[in-house]
Amino acid sequence: MAAVKETVGREGSGRAALARPALVLNEREASWVNDAVCSVVEQPAPFWWWLAVIAFGLLAGAVPLVVVYFISTGLGVWGLQSPVFWGIAILNFVFWIEIGHAGTLISAILLFTRQRWRNSVNRAAEAMTIFAVLCAAVFPLFHIGRQWMFWYMVPVPESYAVWQNFRGPLLWDEFAVGTYFTVSCLFWYFGLLPDIASLRDRTTKLWKKRLYHVLCWGWTGSVRVWHHYEAGYLCIAGVVSVLVISVASVVSTDFATTLVPGWHTTIFPPDFITGAIFSGFAMIVTLLVPLRAAYPRLKDMITPKHLDNMAKVLLATGSLVGYSYLIELFMAWYGANPFERYTFLNRITGPDRFTYFAMFGFNVILPQIFWFRRCRSHPWILWTASVLINVGMWFERYSIIVVSLERDFLPSSWRHYLPTWVDWGLFFGSVGLFFFLFLLFLRVLPALSIAEIKTLLGKPERKRHLETATKESAPNPGEQIYGLGAEFSSEEELRQASEETRKKGYVWWDAYAPYPIHGMERAMQLSKSRVSFFVLMGGLLGLVTGIAMVTATSIPRPQFLESFTTGQLQGLFYATVVQGKPYFSLPAFVPVLLELTILFAAFTAFLAVVLLSRLPRPYHPVWNWGELARRATNDGFFLVIEARDPLFSPTESRQFLESLGGRQITMISR
Amino acid sequence: MANLFGKAANQLPPKIVVGILIIGALTVAGIAYYFTPKYTRVGYMPKQPIPFDHSLHVTGLGLDCRFCHSFVEKSGFSNIPTTQTCMSCHRMVKADSPKLAALRESWETGEPVRWVRVYQLPDYVYFDHSAHVNRGVSCFSCHGEVNLMRTVYHKTPLSMSWCLDCHRNPEYFLRPQEKVFDLGWQAPTGRQQIEMGKQLIEQGKINPSDNCSACHR
Numbered sequence: 001m002a003a004v005k006e007t008v009g010r011e012g013s014g015r016a017a018l019a020r021p022a023l024v025l026n027e028r029e030a031s032w033v034n035d036a037v038c039s040v041v042e043q044p045a046p047f048w049w050w051l052a053v054i055a056f057g058l059l060a061g062a063v064p065l066v067v068v069y070f071i072s073t074g075l076g077v078w079g080l081q082s083p084v085f086w087g088i089a090i091l092n093f094v095f096w097i098e099i100g101h102a103g104t105l106i107s108a109i110l111l112f113t114r115q116r117w118r119n120s121v122n123r124a125a126e127a128m129t130i131f132a133v134l135c136a137a138v139f140p141l142f143h144i145g146r147q148w149m150f151w152y153m154v155p156v157p158e159s160y161a162v163w164q165n166f167r168g169p170l171l172w173d174e175f176a177v178g179t180y181f182t183v184s185c186l187f188w189y190f191g192l193l194p195d196i197a198s199l200r201d202r203t204t205k206l207w208k209k210r211l212y213h214v215l216c217w218g219w220t221g222s223v224r225v226w227h228h229y230e231a232g233y234l235c236i237a238g239v240v241s242v243l244v245i246s247v248a249s250v251v252s253t254d255f256a257t258t259l260v261p262g263w264h265t266t267i268f269p270p271d272f273i274t275g276a277i278f279s280g281f282a283m284i285v286t287l288l289v290p291l292r293a294a295y296p297r298l299k300d301m302i303t304p305k306h307l308d309n310m311a312k313v314l315l316a317t318g319s320l321v322g323y324s325y326l327i328e329l330f331m332a333w334y335g336a337n338p339f340e341r342y343t344f345l346n347r348i349t350g351p352d353r354f355t356y357f358a359m360f361g362f363n364v365i366l367p368q369i370f371w372f373r374r375c376r377s378h379p380w381i382l383w384t385a386s387v388l389i390n391v392g393m394w395f396e397r398y399s400i401i402v403v404s405l406e407r408d409f410l411p412s413s414w415r416h417y418l419p420t421w422v423d424w425g426l427f428f429g430s431v432g433l434f435f436f437l438f439l440l441f442l443r444v445l446p447a448l449s450i451a452e453i454k455t456l457l458g459k460p461e462r463k464r465h466l467e468t469a470t471k472e473s474a475p476n477p478g479e480q481i482y483g484l485g486a487e488f489s490s491e492e493e494l495r496q497a498s499e500e501t502r503k504k505g506y507v508w509w510d511a512y513a514p515y516p517i518h519g520m521e522r523a524m525q526l527s528k529s530r531v532s533f534f535v536l537m538g539g540l541l542g543l544v545t546g547i548a549m550v551t552a553t554s555i556p557r558p559q560f561l562e563s564f565t566t567g568q569l570q571g572l573f574y575a576t577v578v579q580g581k582p583y584f585s586l587p588a589f590v591p592v593l594l595e596l597t598i599l600f601a602a603f604t605a606f607l608a609v610v611l612l613s614r615l616p617r618p619y620h621p622v623w624n625w626g627e628l629a630r631r632a633t634n635d636g637f638f639l640v641i642e643a644r645d646p647l648f649s650p651t652e653s654r655q656f657l658e659s660l661g662g663r664q665i666t667m668i669s670r
Numbered sequence: 671m672a673n674l675f676g677k678a679a680n681q682l683p684p685k686i687v688v689g690i691l692i693i694g695a696l697t698v699a700g701i702a703y704y705f706t707p708k709y710t711r712v713g714y715m716p717k718q719p720i721p722f723d724h725s726l727h728v729t730g731l732g733l734d735c736r737f738c739h740s741f742v743e744k745s746g747f748s749n750i751p752t753t754q755t756c757m758s759c760h761r762m763v764k765a766d767s768p769k770l771a772a773l774r775e776s777w778e779t780g781e782p783v784r785w786v787r788v789y790q791l792p793d794y795v796y797f798d799h800s801a802h803v804n805r806g807v808s809c810f811s812c813h814g815e816v817n818l819m820r821t822v823y824h825k826t827p828l829s830m831s832w833c834l835d836c837h838r839n840p841e842y843f844l845r846p847q848e849k850v851f852d853l854g855w856q857a858p859t860g861r862q863q864i865e866m867g868k869q870l871i872e873q874g875k876i877n878p879s880d881n882c883s884a885c886h887r
Contacts, residue, residue, distance in 0.1 A: 159706045161831030206674075213674050557838070574834070574880075618679035624672060 023117055023456040025300040030454050030514060030635035036297040037195075037448045038202055045443055048294065053439045059432025066425040067142060075145045079419040084405040088423040089143040090254075091397045092430060095279070096136035097177060097251055098272065098393070100184070101244055102280020103129030107187060108241035111234070117309055119452035120301045123195075124291070125284050126188040127447070131437040132283070133181045135430040140173070142426075155549060157572070163553035165578050167588035169253040172595075176250040179595040180243050183602040187236050190606055193219055193229070194451040194515075198633040217610060218617040221632040223498075223511040223520050225613040230516050231529035232609035239539070239598045239605070246598075248272040250591050255400070262343035262404035265331065271324040275393060278317035278363070282389040285310055287438060289383040291447070301453055304377045311376035314389065318367030321396075325360060343404055351416060352403045355395045362392025451633075454515040480670035482621035483509075483642040484653050485628060486662025491517045494637040497660040499523040501639065504656065508642035512622070512632045531608045538604025539597045546589075546596035555583045625668045640668065707827035715823035716786040719772045728817040728853065735809055735816075735851045742809075746798035750785050753777050788824055789813070796887045803851075805876050806844040810853050811836065817853040833885070837878040841867025844876070 024033075045053075070077050080087050103125035110118040141150060153174050155164055164171050197219035200212035219225070249269035256268040285307070292299050332344040347356045366385055369375040376382065407414045441447065488494040491513065498511050502525055511520065520526075557573035575583050610616065623629040628638050639662065641653050650667070657665050703709060727733045736742060738751035753776045760770055776783045789812075791797050803809070809816065814825030826832060836843045844867045849855045857863055870876065878884075 159708070159827065159829035159831050161829075161834050210674050576882075616683035618675035618682060619673050619677045621673075623674075626672070629672075 021303075021305045022458065023120060023301075023303060023305065024453060024458075025303055027458065028300055030457060033301070033450055033453050033457070034198055034202065034634050036295075036301070037446045037450050037453075038199060039297070040295055040447055041199065041443060041445065042202070046294070049439065049443065053436060056432045056436040056439060060429055060436045061432075062425045062429030063138065063433055066422055066429060070142070070422055071147060075143070077420060077422045079417060079423050081415055081417070083408055083410075083413050083415060084402060084417040086401055086405060087417055088402075088419045088427055089139045091394075091401050092427050093136050093139035094251055094272075094397050094401070095394050096132045096139075096430065096434075097180075098248060098276035099280050099283045099390075100129040100132035100136070100180070101248060101273070101276035102284055103127075103132075104180075104184060104240055104244045105277055105280070106284070107191070108237040109244060111237045112241065115309075116456060117306050119449060119456055120303075121284065121288060121306060121310075121448075122452070123188075123191065123449040124288060124447050126184065126191065127438065127441045127445075128284060128287060129184050129280075130181070130188060131434050131441075132280075133177065133184060134437070135434050137177060137181065138426070138430055138433075140177075155553070161574055163572075163574055165576075166550045166554065166592050167578060167581050167585055169250065169257050172250045172591035173254055175592050175595040176243075176247045179599045180247045183236075183240055183243060183598060186602050186606055187240055190233065190236060190609075191449060191452075192445060193217060194221070194633065195446040195449060197221065198450050198514075199446065201630055201633045213618070217615045218620065219615070219633070220617070220620055220622060221512045221514060222613070223513055223517070223524065224526065225615065226513065226516040227521060227526050228529045228531050228609045228612045231531040232535075232605045235532055235535040235605040236602050239535070239601045242594070242598060244277075245273055246591065246594055248276040253591075260404055260408055261337070261339040262347070262400065265328065267324055267327060267331070271321070271328075274317050274320040274324065275396065278314065278321055279390060279393040281310055281313050281317065282386040282393070285314070285382055285386040286390065289379045289386075291442070292379065298448065301448055307379060307382055308373075308376045311370045311382055314386070315367050315370035318363055318370075318389070322360075322364030325364065339409055343407070346407050347399055347403050350403065350407065352399070352406070355399045355403065358395040359392050359399050362388045363396060366392070451515045481643045481650070482624070482668045482670040483640045483645075483648070484650070484657065485622070485625050485638055485640040485664075485666050485668050486657040486660070487627065487664045488637040488639065488660075488662060491637060493661055494639065495519050495523045497639055497657075497662065500660055501641065501656075504647070506641055506645050506647055508645040508648075510640055510642075512628060512636070512638040512640070514631075514633050514635060514637075529612070531605060531612060534608035534612075535601050535605045538608075539601035541604075542597040542600025543593055545600070546593040549596075550589045550592060551584060554585075621668055621670050624670075625666050627664060627666070643670075707829040707832075711824050712827055713823060714788060715821055716788065718786055718821070719784055721769055721821070724816050724819045724822060726820075735853075742799045742803055744800055746800060748799040753783055788822055789828065791828065795885050797885065804847075805874055806847055806850060806870050807836070807840075808843075808845050808850045808853070808855075810855075811843050815853060834880055837880045837884075840876060840878055841871060843867070844870045846870065847874075 028036075078087065078089065103122075106118050106125040107122040107129075110122075141147065144150065153164060153171070193216050196212050196216035200209050200216060200219075203209055203212065249272065252268035252272035255263040256265060258264060288302055289307070292302050329344055332340045335341075347353070366388055369381075369385065374381075375385070402417050406417055486497075488497055494511055494513065495517060498520060501509055502523065511524070513520075552572045554575065555573065556575040561573075577583075581588055622632075622638075622640055625640075628636065628640075630636075632638060639657070639660075641648060641657070647653075654665055728735070738755055739748045740751070740755070742748040753773060756773055757777050760767075760773060764770060772783055775781075812826055812828075816822060816825075841864050845855065845857055846866075858866060
């Protein structure tokens with residue numbers, strides 16, 4: 001090691017040359033992030049917003065109209081005719097559900113792979129996921145014909161004593177989509193907690209403050225809470241990341257487990273997953289580019305680097321999708337199954353051949369423009385391509401679902417599928433609903449993750465210059481003291497102060513920061529958060545519940561329960577042979593078990609964080625200190641020593657905090 | 671900013687949780703009790719055009735079920751007796767009773783008596799009386815102690831799980847063939863019934879289906 005003595009300066013080193021581009025441009029400060037993001041919500045809606053929301057709202061109005069029409073007349077008004085019984089409705093379901101996947105990928109998988117750029121776009125992407133899944137859920141809900149019987153799909157004990165077929169892909173679908181929607185909402189809301197607190201501390205209206213306060217479960221910004229919060233966020237991200245893979249796979253098994261030529265292939269799960277990520281990223285770009293244009297301040301946070309990255313993802317997944325198109329063709333030829341061969345021939349040369357070419361052109365050839373930097377970095381080229389990719393993905397579903405069904409085994413039953421205005425009304429209505437919900441979201445909640453973006457700021461921008469003058473604030477006589485608070489000018493100072501405070505022997509104290517600070521756990525010597533343990537237990541509970549459910553409802557009644565004659569316990573056991581599978585067919589149960597494990601684990605993570613941080617706390621003495629209440633979610637770093645600490649004394653503790661560099665030292669009343 | 675809520679508000683969250691749990695438990699219990707056929711169907715006792723008293727005719731006079739419901743052993747549908755069946759006695763017995771005015775009117779006009787149906791299965795359920803009563807399923811198992819009823823009422827829920835209880839475990843309910851129409855018969859209890867039931871299943875080769883298509887044809 002002695003050889004490496006000479007070192008170059010930091011600027012000249014290779015490290016600087018390889019330094020990644022900044023993810024927040026123009027050296028913005030923490031408070032600027034709050035201003036920029038919250039102003040979207042706080043300032044009066046611009047004209048274009050009203051215009052867009054009315055337009056999309058009217059379009060979304062088609063959904064209830066069409067739904068009332070076809071429920072009152074019957075599903076015959078859809079264009080479904082033998083042999084095409086899965087038409088536009090299922091197509092749209094697949095289209096929307098897959099769009100949702102990119103949001104989950106960004107928020108969960110990119111978190112693990114330490115793609116820091118995700119911090120700026122994950123909130124909008126998660127919101128997009130939720131709205132897309134909501135739009136998707138409309139279709140299976142309505143295509144069952146007798147919508148009021150929907151609860152038959154839900155495993156509740158009832159007087160029919162018939163259980164759902166847990167071995168069937170359509171039930172897997174219900175579990176997968178249900179879990180996906182619930183857990184996505186939970187993850188999104190969980191990420192929103194600190195940002196809702198930011199909105200709370202900024203608004204001036206009391207009712208709004210109170211509403212936000214309730215919504216963010218009384219967020220204080222305490223480092224001890226951040227400690228659990230970060231662990232919980234990772235845990236939920238961990239279980240959610242499984243959903244990225246499982247949901248698209250399960251949706252694909254709806255098709256792959258049937259015998260229809262063109263559907264019955266093992267490539268479907270990976271094909272659907274890549275397609276999902278592909279179309280989802282296209283939709284994120286479709287939303288984010290206009291958002292940047294409408295709110296130019298956001299351009300410093302959603303930078304050309306972000307667009308560039310997303311274009312690269314589009315290029316990669318687009319090429320993967322192209323690969324699976326080609327493999328499908330190859331397998332059709334190589335498999336030598338005449339029906340399979342004909343299906344693909346029909347896709348390319350049949351009456352609907354334009355759907356195949358639209359799919360291939362928009363999904364495979366068009367993304368190849370992203371090999372060029374100019375196309376990646378130019379927002380509107382990127383945007384146009386993304387919109388076309390979404391169109392292409394819609395045609396891919398058409399080509400897979402409708403074109404395969406139109407001509408299957410029996411030529412005498414072939415029929416061309418023609419969607420009716422009801423089908424189109426529902427589709428365009430869902431498009432309207434999607435954008436309508438997203439526009440509402442922009443005006444109600446922070447569209448970018450404030451706390452997470454602050455962790456992307458450069459070190460100098462995270463510092464604040466504070467006046468050293470401490471104003472003497474003696475508490476009113478007779479008022480009880482909660483503790484002594486001090487403000488610090490940077491996270492570095494706060495970390496050091498925390499370390500000193502701990503070393504001094506204080507026990508009852510806490511630090512408050514607007515974002516999680518790395519190294520604070522060590523400085524405060526916090527033990528590992530127990531959240532992960534609870535998540536494991538919750539996941540296992542879900543697994544065991546799932547196993548108990550699928551087993552009891554699928555196997556014959558065991559001998560030892562013979563003494564029970566009537567009632568629901570009997571009704572539990574209804575062994576039926578379906579699809580020639582054994583009573584207990586573990587592989588077919590895996591999807592349901594997986595989804596239940598994830599569902600339980602995610603909810604436990606949320607509850608564990610909230611309860612371990614003692615969060616639903618409407619009143620906390622630290623908010624009696626106005627400075628902390630105003631800025632703990634913005635750009636302030638605070639340390640509060642409580643009066644109940646055995647070492648606490650008003651004068652000595654004050655001197656101690658001053659010696660650490662604390663400013664604005666204040667007595668906080670209880 | 672001062673605090674948004676008072677100190678007392680910190681007591682609120684646990685109370686809200688308890689409240690939600692109580693409301694949730696009550697909702698589940700309420701649905702489980704009120705939304706099943708055990709509540710919605712059992713106890714249905716419509717007013718009939720003629721206040722026919724089963725206890726008087728069966729227990730008092732000793733009529734067999736089949737005296738009036740004469741096709742129950744032969745037909746899938748157990749018939750309501752015709753006016754003629756009633757009049758075979760009531761032309762002589764209580765011929766002038768004001769309670770039987772509707773019966774006499776029917777006799778004169780030829781219009782059947784408009785009895786109100788008590789037990790009604792949905793159209794999508796196939797049920798055959800003869801198949802059951804000829805295999806040791808007593809009237810009692812579904813209709814209850816009709817021999818003691820002054821006015822007939824809906825005794826059992828007729829829900830699908832209730833049907834399946836017997837279809838899966840007939841040994842709990844079967845009785846000897848000669849006791850099927852003997853509503854006053856006391857079935858043996860516990861293991862005795864199960865052993866007898868198993869014997870009857872053996873003898874009669876009784877094999878109730880619990881396949882969907884057994885009833886939903």
